[in-house]
Each structure stands twice: as C-alpha cells, then as structure tokens.
Amino acid sequence: MVQAMIQISNDANQILNIVKARHNLKDKSEAIEKIVLNYGVDFLEPELRPEFIAKMNKISKEKTIKIGTLENFRKRYKMN
Secondary structure (H helix, E strand, O other): OOOOOOOOOHHHHHHHHHHHHHOOOOOHHHHHHHHHHHHHOOOOOOOOOHHHHHHHHHHHOOOOOOOOOHHHHHHHOOOO
16 A cells, blocks of 8 residues: 655535545545546556457458458559
8 A cells, every 4th residue: 555645726626525535434534545446447447348259250350351462452442
C-alpha cells in the first residue's frame, strides 16, 4: 500500500466526505480509492463484447486476397 500526503480544496474535501458517507467507507483514503478506481475504468482498455470477438474470429477464417504491390491494389480497386 502506498501512502501519500495530499492537499485538496474544501470542495474536494466535501465531495470525499459525501462519497465516504454514501458508501459507508471507513476513511477518506477509501473514498479516494473508490473514486479513482471508478474513474480509472475509462482509461483502462475495455473488455471486448462476445459478438465482436465472434465476428473477428469469423473474419480471420476468411480467405485472404493477394494484392502484391500498391500499384496492383490501385488497379484492382481503380484508385489514382
């Protein structure tokens, strides 16, 4: 466990007290941890939905198309 000494505003302190009370936490450290972990979910890579995994598995089993060079690709798809 890491210990940190922090300085927070009065508003942040009030929010911590509210989180602590609403979730029946022992202290503000638990309130900070709860807030950080809830907020951190947005930063972490989300789990993939099962239907997306199934779709990607299906696509990976499809036959590949050999293009060769970029010029061949442009000819095949008529790009300039």
